Amino acid sequence: MRHLYACNAGPLEFCQYPYTPKRGLPYGMEPQTVTLMDDGTLRLYVYQTLVKTIEVSFLLEEDEIRHVVLLSDGVGNWDAVVRELPEGRYIMQWYFDGICKINCRAPLCYHRGKICNFAEIPEKNNDDFLLKEVPHGTVRQEYLFSDVYGVYTNCWIYTPPSYEKEKERQYPVLYLLSGTQGNETTWIWNMKADLLLDNLVHENKCQEMIMVCTAAGKYEDCEEDASTEAFICKDVIPFVEAHFRVIPDGRNRAVAGLEEGSLLAQDIYLHNQRCFSGIGVFGGTLQKKVYENGHKAVLCFCTEEKNVQMWRGAVSDMIQALFRKEEKGE
Amino acid sequence: MRHLYACNAGPLEFCQYPYTPKRGLPYGMEPQTVTLMDDGTLRLYVYQTLVKTIEVSFLLEEDEIRHVVLLSDGVGNWDAVVRELPEGRYIMQWYFDGICKINCRAPLCYHRGKICNFAEIPEKNNDDFLLKEVPHGTVRQEYLFSDVYGVYTNCWIYTPPSYEKEKERQYPVLYLLSGTQGNETTWIWNMKADLLLDNLVHENKCQEMIMVCTAAGKYEDCEEDASTEAFICKDVIPFVEAHFRVIPDGRNRAVAGLEEGSLLAQDIYLHNQRCFSGIGVFGGTLQKKVYENGHKAVLCFCTEEKNVQMWRGAVSDMIQALFRKEEKGE
Numbered sequence: 072m073r074h075l076y077a078c079n080a081g082p083l084e085f086c087q088y089p090y091t092p093k094r095g096l097p098y099g100m101e102p103q104t105v106t107l108m109d110d111g112t113l114r115l116y117v118y119q120t121l122v123k124t125i126e127v128s129f130l131l132e133e134d135e136i137r138h139v140v141l142l143s144d145g146v147g148n149w150d151a152v153v154r155e156l157p158e159g160r161y162i163m164q165w166y167f168d169g170i171c172k173i174n175c176r177a178p179l180c181y182h183r184g185k186i187c188n189f190a191e192i193p194e195k196n197n198d199d200f201l202l203k204e205v206p207h208g209t210v211r212q213e214y215l216f217s218d219v220y221g222v223y224t225n226c227w228i229y230t231p232p233s234y235e236k237e238k239e240r241q242y243p244v245l246y247l248l249s250g251t252q253g254n255e256t257t258w259i260w261n262m263k264a265d266l267l268l269d270n271l272v273h274e275n276k277c278q279e280m281i282m283v284c285t286a287a288g289k290y291e292d293c294e295e296d297a298s299t300e301a302f303i304c305k306d307v308i309p310f311v312e313a314h315f316r317v318i319p320d321g322r323n324r325a326v327a328g329l330e331e332g333s334l335l336a337q338d339i340y341l342h343n344q345r346c347f348s349g350i351g352v353f354g355g356t357l358q359k360k361v362y363e364n365g366h367k368a369v370l371c372f373c374t375e376e377k378n379v380q381m382w383r384g385a386v387s388d389m390i391q392a393l394f395r396k397e398e399k400g401e
Numbered sequence: 402m403r404h405l406y407a408c409n410a411g412p413l414e415f416c417q418y419p420y421t422p423k424r425g426l427p428y429g430m431e432p433q434t435v436t437l438m439d440d441g442t443l444r445l446y447v448y449q450t451l452v453k454t455i456e457v458s459f460l461l462e463e464d465e466i467r468h469v470v471l472l473s474d475g476v477g478n479w480d481a482v483v484r485e486l487p488e489g490r491y492i493m494q495w496y497f498d499g500i501c502k503i504n505c506r507a508p509l510c511y512h513r514g515k516i517c518n519f520a521e522i523p524e525k526n527n528d529d530f531l532l533k534e535v536p537h538g539t540v541r542q543e544y545l546f547s548d549v550y551g552v553y554t555n556c557w558i559y560t561p562p563s564y565e566k567e568k569e570r571q572y573p574v575l576y577l578l579s580g581t582q583g584n585e586t587t588w589i590w591n592m593k594a595d596l597l598l599d600n601l602v603h604e605n606k607c608q609e610m611i612m613v614c615t616a617a618g619k620y621e622d623c624e625e626d627a628s629t630e631a632f633i634c635k636d637v638i639p640f641v642e643a644h645f646r647v648i649p650d651g652r653n654r655a656v657a658g659l660e661e662g663s664l665l666a667q668d669i670y671l672h673n674q675r676c677f678s679g680i681g682v683f684g685g686t687l688q689k690k691v692y693e694n695g696h697k698a699v700l701c702f703c704t705e706e707k708n709v710q711m712w713r714g715a716v717s718d719m720i721q722a723l724f725r726k727e728e729k730g731e
Contacts, residue, residue: 173503175515185505186516202553204546214532223532234643238568313426314565 084209102179105163105190113153115139117174120147123168127151129190130192131378136161145329156192159377160261163188180261181399183252198270198385200263205273206232210265211313217306219297226307227255228315229265231279241316243280243323243394246303250330252331254286257329261379267387278394283311287332301337304343325369325393327351329382333372333401337361349393353382407652415548434507435493435520436447443483443520445469449506450477453496457481459520461493461708466491485521490591490709491656493518510591528600530713535603537564540595543644547636549627551554552651554616556637557585558645559595561602561609571646573653573724574611576633580660580684587659591709597717608724613641617662629665632671655723657681659712663702683712699723 106114117125118352125141141149162182165174173179173188180189193201208231217224231242247264249257258264264282271277285307287299303326304397312319326347328336333355341360348362352372360368368390373385436444447455455471467486471479492512495504503509503518510519523531538561547554561572577594579587590595594612601607615637617629633656642649656677658666663685670688671678680691682702691700699722703715 170500173505174514186503186509187505202544207544210542212542214537216534263587279411369665 076131077401103377104174104301107192108313110372111155111192111195112267113156113192115141115149115151115153117141117149117176118147118348119167124166124168125149126166126169128164128166129153130164131159131161137177157382159193160191161188161189181253181257181396194380197384199387200270201390202266203270205269207269208232208234208265210259213310215306215310217302219306219309220303221253221297224302224306225255226310227280228311229259229260229284230266230315231268231281233279234281234316239316240359243278243316244311244317244327245280245282245349245393246336247282247284247389248287248299248303248326248327248328248336248377249285250328250332253329253332255284258282258284262329262383262386264386264390267383268390271387271390278396279390280390281315281317282318283307283310287328287335299332300339300342303335303339311348320346321346323394325349325351327371327389328355330354334358349389351386351389353385421654437520437522440546441485441522442524443486443522445479446470446493447471447479447482448477449479449497450457454496454498455479456496456499458482458494458496459486460494461489487603488522488710489568490521491519491537493520497516511583511587516541521724527714529597529717530600532596533600533603534577538562538564538595540589543640545636545640547632549631549636551627552634553614553633555719556640557584557589558613558641559598559612559614560645561611562596563609564611564646570647571648572609572611574613574641574645574647575679575723576637576654576656576666577612577614577721578617578629578633578656578658578662579615580658581617581663583659583662585614588612588614590657592713592716594720595717598720601717601720603724607721608726610720610724611647613637616656617665621709629662630669632670633665633669633679651676652678653724655681656681656700657683657719658685664688679719681716681719681723682684683715 106115106116108114115127119125127139127141128135129137129139130155137153139151139153140150143146143149144164163174163177164171165177166172173186177187177188178190181187182189208229211228211230213226213228214223215226234242238371239325247258249255253261264284268277268280268282272279279369295365311317324347326336326339327350328334330353333352336350337352337358340347341358349369350371352370357372369389371385371389371392434446436446438444445457448456455473456458457469457471458465459469459687468482469481469483484629492505493507494501495507496502503516505614506535507518508520509516511517512519512699534550538559541558541560543551543556543558545556563570564572577588579585583591594614598607598610602609616635641647645654654677656666656669657680661682663682666680667682667688671688679699680701682691682700684703687702699719701715701719701722703712
């Protein structure tokens with residue numbers, strides 16, 4: 072059995088473990104709620120004595136891809152095996168006696184501004200987004216006081232595997248904006264950008280770089296001119312350049328965004344073209360001006376919204392295009 | 402209005418923002434679900450057209466402290482003002498048409514192995530656990546391959562404010578175990594140990610130190626002798642001493658645990674007394690042997706389980722006792 076969620080998850084997804092005891096069993100002996108088996112099937116398990124039916128709906132966006140009825144053994148153990156679910160990251164809706172509820176013990180993610188249960192069937196021929204035995208970077212949770220917003224904000228900053236070993240080395244930097252319904256965790260937990268970079272670096276497919284994950288979108292009670300663009304340019308970039316070893320020039324700086332964050336990333340790029348050598352647009356609308364200027368910067372975009380895995384593939388393409396590993400002569 | 406949750410929260414607690422649009426309002430204009438006002442009242446708000454009643458129960462452990470009925474304006478806006486709720490960290494149970502559900506847009510925490518809604522009324526005369534304008538340390542998410550368990554595990558490691566500035570300095574280190582129903586996020590998100598340390602250091606009440614937050618409890622499919630003690634002593638401590646600037650001796654190393662983690666911390670201390678100069682026991686049972694040996698180590702304990710705020714106070718006492726700021730002569 073693969074420890075997919077235990078090994079390859081943000082803490083949000085961890086809530087299905089540690090286990091709680093089933094009557095008569097010690098701590099840790101109850102099966103996980105959702106387990107991905109080696110053959111790609113999902114095993115679902117719930118201990119519940121108070122309901123008459125448990126069903127689960129697997130959704131991609133609004134479309135129900137599979138509906139599963141769990142079976143009870145009459146003494147509280149409910150289970151189901153879900154076979155041949157296509158690869159993808161599904162929203163799971165759990166129905167207890169027909170009422171849709173969050174399953175507090177199953178993996179959770181953010182999706183469109185809410186907490187949802189989810190399950191992921193990884194791609195068979197692509198392990199770029201899985202936790203592998205390679206050197207790992209570090210995700211750092213930084214508090215950053217924003218003069219633009221007048222409040223503290225959180226940035227999650229990925230530093231690459233060599234960062235703590237090569238104490239003088241400077242790195243290129245990629246600024247990542249979430250959608251307005253995401254936050255600084257989105258690029259790490261949903262997109263697995265940290266694991267992707269660990270894996271690409273290990274395979275020599277890109278330079279090591281620093282990634283700065285921020286939340287797009289405004290806070291309550293802010294000044295009129297408190298824009299995400301001002302936040303990135305006046306608060307975030309100076310903070311990063313003061314506290315991290317980044318190469319401080321436009322050729323080594325790029326920006327990308329998800330959904331509404333992709334529109335903001337394009338504005339930031341268009342208004343500051345000398346400051347960025349790359350721009351990534353994931354979801355949202357591609358602005359004509361960015362496209363026309365595409366020859367100046369590395370431009371990557373993907374507006375297919377059905378499946379997070381499609382987006383991740385485009386992010387992988389972008390990262391490999393942005394800061395290419397330079398070929399060394401013999 | 403204080404941005405309590407926006408400014409002083411782990412990402413789990415962030416799910417009430419970014420906002421989703423109420424019909425006719427742009428993004429970001431819908432009020433927060435739970436807002437702590439300057440006068441200590443809580444304002445609750447939900448936009449919901451499909452139910453006939455919304456109620457909320459505030460619990461401390463099993464005891465209902467307050468029951469609140471939200472009022473509707475007939476077009477989908479529900480609200481309530483909750484006055485004079487005593488200081489504390491409450492589990493909130495939301496009832497929609499009498500059915501208890503997670504409110505996906507209200508703050509969430511882990512509690513006894515499940516995801517729950519919660520609300521916190523901070524202590525009036527103690528701001529040690531709030532995000533203040535002081536220098537902040539960094540919480541680092543590290544992947545650590547455990548030879549004992551045979552899987553990757555996550556550790557969250559707090560480095561103090563001076564860590565990146567004083568490149569040669571070594572620090573004392575405190576190892577923190579969660580309960581078996583918590584994980585490596587518990588000491589940061591629930592206990593606010595990172596903010597506490599930022600504040601105590603700023604007020605010169607303790608030395609700067611590194612804190613290593615780990616999950617207690619076993620994984621599935623492990624070897625019989627794969628204990629938390631072996632994990633801490635054979636995996637975690639060597640990893641930390643190899644990757645962080647810690648003072649590598651027992652006088653500058655301490656261990657503490659929450660609930661079941663406190664029993665494990667005591668075992669670890671009793672079996673390795675030369676390796677630790679301090680032991681903290683929060684919840685669980687105090688072992689007689691630890692008490693008898695208390696004169697050798699700094700011993701702190703608190704078994705009051707009603708309110709997280711009680712525990713936090715005991716943690717603050719421990720941290721100040723463990724690695725005291727040495728008085729400097731003039």
